[in-house]
Amino acid sequence: MPVKVITAPTEYPVTLAEAKTYMRATSDTSEDAWIQRFIAAATQLFEGETGITVSSSVLEKTLDNFPSAIELDRPPVASVSSIKYDDIDGAEQTLSALDYVLDNSSDKRGWVVPVVGSVWPDTYAGxxxxxxxxxxxxxxxxxxxxxxxxxxxGAHVASWFENRSSDTEQKLIRQPALDGIVKSYRLYKL
Structure with a gap:
C-alpha cells in the first residue's frame, strides 16, 4: 500500500562540511547550494535503492482495512505517531496507543500488531x-x-560534483565499488 512523506527530513546524514571533506574542497562557499542538492539526491538514491529511510521523516501508510499485522515500509521505524481509521459508519477514529504494539526490534522491518487478546476494529466496508x-x-x-x-x-556527492557539466542532460555517475553497501541494506519483500 502507498507510503507518503508527511514531514521531510530536516537534516541529512552528510553535512556540507563532511561533503567538502570527501570532495577535498576549499572553504569557497559559491557552490554550497549545489553540494547540498547533491547530498539530498544521493540520500534519496540510497533510500530508493534500499527501501530504507536514512534521515528521520514522518511517513504515512494507508491500507484498505486492517491486516493481521501491519508492516511499516521504509524502516528503521522509530515510533508510531497515530493509527486512524474509518469506522463502520465512515467516521474517522483514532486508536489509543494502548491498543497496539510496535515491533521495531529489527532495522530491516517494522510491524504493528494489536495488543495480546484484542483484534483490530472493523472498518468502513467497501x-x-x-x-x-x-x-x-x-x-x-x-x-x-x-x-x-x-x-x-559522500562518495557519490564527490563524484557527481567532480563530474558535473553544464549540459542540461548531465548524467549522474554511479560508484560501483560501493554497491556492496547498498546490497547489505537492500530490503526484499517476504
Whole structure:
C-alpha cells in the first residue's frame, strides 16, 4: 500500500562540511547550494535503492482495512505517531496507543500488531484507504546513521560534483565499488 512523506527530513546524514571533506574542497562557499542538492539526491538514491529511510521523516501508510499485522515500509521505524481509521459508519477514529504494539526490534522491518487478546476494529466496508498509520522512520540524527551509509553518500556527492557539466542532460555517475553497501541494506519483500 502507498507510503507518503508527511514531514521531510530536516537534516541529512552528510553535512556540507563532511561533503567538502570527501570532495577535498576549499572553504569557497559559491557552490554550497549545489553540494547540498547533491547530498539530498544521493540520500534519496540510497533510500530508493534500499527501501530504507536514512534521515528521520514522518511517513504515512494507508491500507484498505486492517491486516493481521501491519508492516511499516521504509524502516528503521522509530515510533508510531497515530493509527486512524474509518469506522463502520465512515467516521474517522483514532486508536489509543494502548491498543497496539510496535515491533521495531529489527532495522530491516517494522510491524504493528494489536495488543495480546484484542483484534483490530472493523472498518468502513467497501471503501479504500480506511486505515492510516503515521510513523517516524529513519535514524534519529545524522550522527546515528551508520558510517558506511555516510561513506556511500559522500562518495557519490564527490563524484557527481567532480563530474558535473553544464549540459542540461548531465548524467549522474554511479560508484560501483560501493554497491556492496547498498546490497547489505537492500530490503526484499517476504
Amino acid at each position: 471503501s479504500i484507504n480506511t486505515v492510516r498509520v503515521r510513523y517516524v522512520a529513519g535514524w534519529s540524527s545524522a550522527s546515528a546513521v551508520p558510517d558506511n551509509i555516510k561513506l556511500w553518500i
